[in-house]
Amino acid sequence: MSEEKYKKAARTIVKAGIFPFPINNTMMELLKLLIDEEQLNFIMAFTKKPSQTMEQLKKRSKMSKDEINTHVDKLAKKGFIFNQPNSKGIMVYRLMPLVMVGAFEYTFMKKIEFSKENEKIAILFAKLWDELADFIQDNYDMILPLFQRMLPFDRTVPFLDKNIEGEEIQITINKELEVPEEKVITTQNVEEIIQKFDEIAVGHCFCRHHQDLLSNPCKQTDIRENCFTFGKSAKYVAEQGFGRMISKQEALTILKASEKDGLVHKAWHPHSDISKAETSICNCCKCCCGIFDWWRKGTTAIINSTNFLSYIDKNMCIGCGTCMEKCPVDAIQGDDNNKAERTAEWCIGCGVCAHFCPENAISLLEGMRTVFVPPPRLRK
Incomplete structure (x- = not known):
């Protein structure tokens, strides 16, 4: 029974x-x-x-x-x-x-x-x-239309600070995108998101913690406690012992350390409605992040809302491969001359490539869009 x-x-x-x-x-x-x-x-x-x-x-x-x-x-x-x-x-x-x-x-x-x-x-x-x-x-052919009808799981909040060489990351308007009649204004800076909330909780990154228990520790960062929740989600997390309440200053310190390790900021909104205030921020690594990992294994699509798209100036690119290594969704590959080439449909606009480019050859094009990358078809 x-x-x-x-x-x-x-x-x-x-x-x-x-x-x-x-x-x-x-x-x-x-x-x-x-x-x-x-x-x-x-x-x-x-x-x-x-x-x-x-x-x-x-x-x-x-x-x-x-x-x-x-x-x-x-x-x-x-x-x-x-x-x-x-x-x-x-x-x-x-x-x-x-x-x-x-x-x-x-x-x-x-x-x-x-x-x-x-x-x-x-x-x-x-x-x-x-x-x-x-x-x-x-059941790939049956499931794919279900993914195509889904709203974005999360929203990328990009690196907009100076790059590792101390130079400003260039941002220009993406003129190829149509401007919607009703534009939703979202916060594009993690520091500004933190400043919006009085109640902030931090817990362990569940993806990295899960991999630790599987004896597969993260290859990108040693940081574990950097999963943020806000408002009533923060209250819930603290009340149930999943995390602890912290100050805005401690949150900002953790975020800066996360950026230093190249972790991608992803905001979550109620019911995937980006017009509503954020409920949480993940700081995702390339190797452990559930969505990135499940996508590579053919389990789910990447469905992401973003306001940016990377742009690579090939005249400035020296083909060092840093951006290819850092890109969390493998949206950058080398061309015939080993210079970086970006697949626009895959780029989630996180700015990690621009932040770490030693030649400042990568800028960001601004314009809201939805990224949909279907799960790879691993079987015929």
Whole structure:
């Protein structure tokens, strides 16, 4: 009986997210480590509606307020329930998916001891992603249109400071892009984003932390504690022990250290609506970032909102290869003369190439656009 309940709960959790995870043995083994059997009925109360008030939950779950609060307290600490008030001050309880943003992120955002159980959880998450990749590849033609209809997962916030040679990064308007009638103004500087919020929390980078548990440490940076959340997301992170509240000054210090290591700033917005205030900022490396890694493995598309596009002046390029090495999405390759050549459709406008170019041969073209790079088709 409990096996069937876990399957029903798994379907409810998968439905709350955007990825079609298979309900298989790996999923069952993972959920049994993360969720107690007594919590399954409560999770299934979210089957038809992932966000509910207390009164709605009492009606759907047929539980008392005290019983609901007991389940909420336990599941919130595991990253499966987000419990924060809405804009009207009403407490809302939202079932979180496995990923983007859910149990995976919150599990590995907190400081984790290297135990056999935590290693097993990390292995099972990795195995589940591999099995999802198998499903995506086996059903590529059916899944691709679903990705094409999705809104951007995240928004790139570029490096706009001076490059490593102390020279200004040149920015010009991209005249090839059509200017929309209604232009959404987004904050293009991470320092300005930090200054907007009084409540800031920092946790561990869940992607790098996950790879640490898999004995695959990051090759780009030793920084771990640089995943930021803001506002009520920050309150949730601090309350549940996933991170700690910090000052604006400490946040800025961490961001500068992240830039020094070439980490890409990616902002997240509620429901992918970039007109709304940011909820979090990731600082992503090329080797561990989940989206970059899952894309290379054929699991997901890169769907990104950005306001910039790199431009390479080949007359100034000396073919040193720095930009090719640093680009997180491999959008820069060498041409027949070994000079850098950028694939516009892949460029997420992070500015990392411009920041590290020793010849200041790379500038940024300004203009809002959406980057869509489908998952590679790894099977015929």
